[in-house]
Amino acid sequence: MGMFMESVEIALHALFANKLRSILTMLGIIIGVGAVIAMIAVGMGVSQKVTSSIASLGSNMLIVRPGAATTGGVRGSAGSRKTLKYEDAQAIKKKIKDAQYVSPVVSSSFQIVNGNQNWNTQVQGVTPEYLQIRDLSVSNGSFITENDLATRNRVAVIGTTVSENLFGEENPVGHVIRVKNQPYRVIGVLESKGQSSTGQDQDDTVIVPLTTAMDRLLGITYVNMINVQVVSQEKMDEVQSNIETLLRQRHHLVGDKENDFQVQNLTSLMATLNETTTMLTLFLGSIAAISLIVGGIGIMNIMMVSVTERTREIGIRKALGATFKNIMTQFLIESVVIGVIGGLIGVAFGIGVALAISKFGGFQTVITIGPILMSFSFSVGIGLFFGIYPARKAALLDPIEALRYE
Amino acid sequence: MEKPMIELAGIKKIYYVGGQEVAALAGIDLNIKQGEFAALMGPSGSGKSTLMNILGCLDRPTCGSYKLDGQEVANLTDDELAVVRNKRIGFVFQNFNLLSRISAADNVALPLIYAGVGKNERKERARKVLDAVGLGDRADHQPNELSGGQRQRVAIARALVNDPHIIMADEPTGNLDTKSTKEIMEIFEGLHREGRTIILVTHEPEIAACASRQLLVRDGLITQDAGKGVKMDVV
Structure with a gap:
């Protein structure tokens, strides 16, 4: 545990030393997480509005209408009889x-x-x-x-x-x-x-x-x-x-x-509409999730650059007794920290956007804990996943080669 | 007879360059006893740095036996070698190899992180060794705020912080002026008097003359093995 906290500290130190780059890297995650939260809030807003407006027609409603009139083989619209x-x-x-x-x-x-x-x-x-x-x-x-x-x-x-x-x-x-x-x-x-x-x-x-x-x-x-x-x-x-x-x-x-009449069931209509709005929410959410994955690739890219740049540092650490696991943890934690911090900022950003849409867009959004937890853990997971390859690459470096690297 | 600390037998290191075998080390036999101050000399390309890397457990020989404190190094895993580098060997490099973004004290404390030493104790021990090399007042400076001689002293403090038995120095004065060179060599002589084993790579005969034993490496073999003060025929 002590070693783990050391690694977190080293990672924060490294990220802080490269502020602009770290922020730009996080931006992909921030936008991704923010978009997922805001889009799902919009989708759920639509869903709730549809539900409540159908409910405002009265619950448990059946509507009886006359059937369509047929005049000389031409069918009129429903209710025309x-x-x-x-x-x-x-x-x-x-x-x-x-x-x-x-x-x-x-x-x-x-x-x-x-x-x-x-x-x-x-x-x-x-x-x-x-x-x-x-x-x-x-x-x-x-x-x-x-x-x-x-x-x-x-x-x-x-x-x-x-x-x-x-x-x-x-x-x-x-x-x-x-x-x-x-x-x-x-x-x-x-x-x-x-x-x-x-x-x-x-x-x-x-x-x-x-x-x-x-x-x-x-x-x-x-x-x-x-x-x-x-x-x-x-x-x-x-x-x-x-x-x-x-x-x-x-x-x-x-x-x-x-x-010569038809009976419509508003409850089944509501079920159909709910299905549609759920699809809409999923659709918006998955488009936003794609940007989250793109953000993850951004993390991987920057971590690769970072490993190359710090080859000498890795060589020094290895010469001083760092093991494969030490180096792997150091870089992995760095990318996870990007995911965690980016995710946290993204959550705040997404909630902010959703609230702003509610306030200025005249459009109701619904923020729930589910998408927030999901997109946050997804961003942490992405940091972990896209950090594995660069971290492994760093940990496998040959100390002599790494020390010679200019 | 005391058992040697380092025993090399038939050590070879072969590289493949363009499909051709190049032997950087062509079969080295060498014993170094505890408390010795050995200088490895030789022209560039002679294989002295390769030998140094093998002695420092940074590299593995192609064949041959290397026993450190009686233990066969070839049988150790990578992680066990990392522990050896961390606890039993202290490295000093020609270009210092300090991490530029952290303070002198944090640089010195680096090996202690991998030894699993707690934060407070690390700080304390780093201060102590920095004091010992006369840099106690510069502990919070970053490496780029220090002179070459001071940086090398930080590097020596880092090599000493885990109290290793062996100090390995690869051209430690190569980038330093005469005055700093003298200071650094005095530190090494002091460490030798404390009873530590020192192995130093150099191509300057004046530096090698400080050592208790001088070894000449040429074409991957040790061609001369002499005591203190003997004039070596380097070129």
Whole structure:
């Protein structure tokens, strides 16, 4: 152990004697380790953002959409059929026991007018359960009630973006806005939710009762989709197949007739996205790891130069009684010390870059201990691995040849 | 009769240059007793440095037997030879061979590192030998801050720090002026009086004249073996 500490001291001494060169050698490791940590932090940031924005749609969600319409052999897009009814949603609510919330939705774009201000936005017809299912809350006023639904009331709940554009600083509750030239009384303002994962402004919306939207605004008898929240993760598959069975029955689809609707499982979507973002993280991390290996080759290169340069020193040490092992340890420790110090600085650098990206890039990064430990030990390992050859070369030098070396 | 410290019998060292055999040493038989001060003389290319390297266990002979303190050196491993160089032999070179980036005291302490001596004791012993060669006040200087004579004294202190029985010096005064040469030779004579065995390579008859035994090497063989004060016929 004493001998080991001596060797560390000799190594530090040698590195210190050649400050600029040592720093340049470490730079490869610093950048490599820093890049691995920063890139993985970015990748994990993306992953977390995707996960949280899907979670913000509500957990344990099933989305029922009508199937694609086929007109003369030309298939329309999913959801283009008109087969899904409000009654289907009511049936799901009534007959499927683990469907906690059921929320049918219709939506369309309209111009909204208040006095001389106007604004184009998405108008959504929903039921009161939409509030729970989308995890929304009303910051001012109230939400749509069952009573509004039953009487097709002309009332509206608006998002903050719509409120700012039509009313400015004024409190919109109690005012009347015009949608498709019909007057709607504003009864509430939604709490701001900000941007969605796809960059959509979730506050740019107007919500009206489902029945009002279907009958008064759109004049349709079908809904665009039905959101279903299941009581727990484990029940997802069961509820999904129950809904399918129920709807096939209601739509009189017998035998092997194709479904005229589809049920999407957000949890499985999330799993797919997670897989994608994990791949992204691995990809970024491995590109950064390549630069770490390049840094290791840099260490080897400099150690080779250093051994040649110090041939005479090696000769002197051998003449004074240094063994193969002594010389080998001395040079090996030197390159490991480069790896350790470079790794430590690289960790600080990587964390710094990740924090800077969070702060100035407007992009969330996630720093975890795993990649830090991994890339640090990798850099130490690289110092060790790429130091072996030069150190061996030094230790095998013939003392007489080495002493003669000019 | 006392057993010799160094026994060489039929030592040959053969190099292959361009496919041809060149014998640097052509069969040397030599005994050196403990406490002797032997000067190896000879023109350049005579093989005296090769002989010195073999005596100092830096090199191995092609054939022949070398017994140091009765032990056959050919049977030792590389690591055991390193221990011999570390503990039983002290080297002094013509060009000093000090490490330029560390202080005189650290240079002197170098062999003690490989002997596994602790830090504090190393410091203490290095000071002591530096004092003995009259450089106690220069311990913290780096070699390039010292004169040639002072550097050689540091090198001698380094050779002595592990208290070896044999001191081997290869042209120790070759790079020094007359005054420093005189000082260095006085140190060697002092060491000889202490009872240490000294083997010194030189091509200057005045230096060799200080020794108790003079050996002339020519064409890889010892051609003359004389006592103190005999005028050797070098050229």
